[in-house]
Amino acid sequence: MANANGYGVDELMAKLESIGAAYDEIANSVLKEVAPAAKSILQRAIPRSDKDKKHARDRVGISIKKYKKSNDKYLFVGPKGDFGYLFALEYGSLHQQARPFLSKVYRDAESQIFPMMGKSLEREYSKRMEGR
Numbered sequence: 001m002a003n004a005n006g007y008g009v010d011e012l013m014a015k016l017e018s019i020g021a022a023y024d025e026i027a028n029s030v031l032k033e034v035a036p037a038a039k040s041i042l043q044r045a046i047p048r049s050d051k052d053k054k055h056a057r058d059r060v061g062i063s064i065k066k067y068k069k070s071n072d073k074y075l076f077v078g079p080k081g082d083f084g085y086l087f088a089l090e091y092g093s094l095h096q097q098a099r100p101f102l103s104k105v106y107r108d109a110e111s112q113i114f115p116m117m118g119k120s121l122e123r124e125y126s127k128r129m130e131g132r
Contacts, residue, residue: 045105056083
């Protein structure tokens with residue numbers, strides 16, 4: 001018996017199982033696709049001084065990491081190196097008022113990156129359902 005997509009139940013179950021088995025590959029593909037946009041959002045938001053020195057904005061890196069307990073993957077986008085002054089900018093210090101920027105970065109990323117991830121995930125699933 002075939003369903004609306006022309007698959008029999010056994011075929012459909014086999015395709016869904018293969019998608020489940022390819023979870024890591026799919027997650028990596030989706031995260032790699034959205035990483036440049038996430039990096040760009042963060043780079044634009046990091047304040048930069050006029051001083052001639054290393055700036056966090058110029059040293060933003062991307063890595064895919066796993067939570068230890070659940071093994072779920074996530075995309076980490078942030079400055080490489082010691083840029084403790086970002087903490088002082090965000091939360092303030094004895095010598096300066098807080099100038100928060102991370103919550104805006106998160107909102108911008110959430111509104112732009114999550115829809116991109118959804119579309120990328122749909123493409124990955126469609127590709128696998130069609131056998132490509």
